[in-house]
Amino acid sequence: MSTILGFDFGEVRIGVAMGSTELGIAHPLETIAFEENDKKFARIEALIREWQPSALVVGLPAYLNGQEHEISRLARKFANRLTGRFNLPVHLVDERLSSAGATQALNEVGVRGRKQKTALDQVAAMQILQSYFDGVGVITE
Template identity: 70%
Template sequence: MSTLLAFDFGEARIGVAVGSTELGIPHPVCTIAAVDNDTRFARITALIAEWQPQQLVVGMPLSLDGEPTAMSKLARKFGQRLYGRFNLPVDYVDERLSSAAASNALDETGVRGRKQKTALDQVAAMQILQGWFDGAIMAAPPD
């Protein structure tokens, strides 16, 4: 059994989810709302110490036609920093429409509009981790 942490990377917020290979079910953890890397990585360091993951997963934002975007480069750089700091394997999952799916999932639970803001990134990270469990791992992150 392995524990995984998944990240929905954004410039303003990073959603985090956790899951284990034994159950294959993602769970929300938190949203890191910090724009400076020192604060972000201090929080990620604490999460890694708490959850002791064996694998990290980063959502790769691609355009609807599957092409890399400016955010793709930032997400890849974020994944490289995770690997460099924590020496844990990092996989990438195509996260196209994960935020829309997260918003729909929250709608279904009765969380709508502005109330979604605090949970949306965490639920998007859950969608990314579910993609990993479903085998949607990218062979290599796009340039």
């Protein structure tokens, strides 16, 4: 059994989720909301020390037609930085509609409007990681 950390990358906030390969179930963990990259990566390093993951998963955003855009490029850059800094395998997962799915999931449990802001990114990360566990949308390059 090993732990995997999943990330929903954003320029302002990064959602984080965790799950174990044994159960194959992802759980929201936290939202990292620092402006400075050094602080973001310091928090990620602390999470990696705490959870000792065997791999990391990063959501790769794209337009509905699959075409990548600027945030896609930044998410790939983030994934490459994770690889370089932490020497762990990093897997990319198609994250189209993960934020919409996270919004719907939060609505279903009664978390609406502004109350969603603090949880939205980590629930999106959970959905990205769950897609990885389910073998859906994993990008092989």
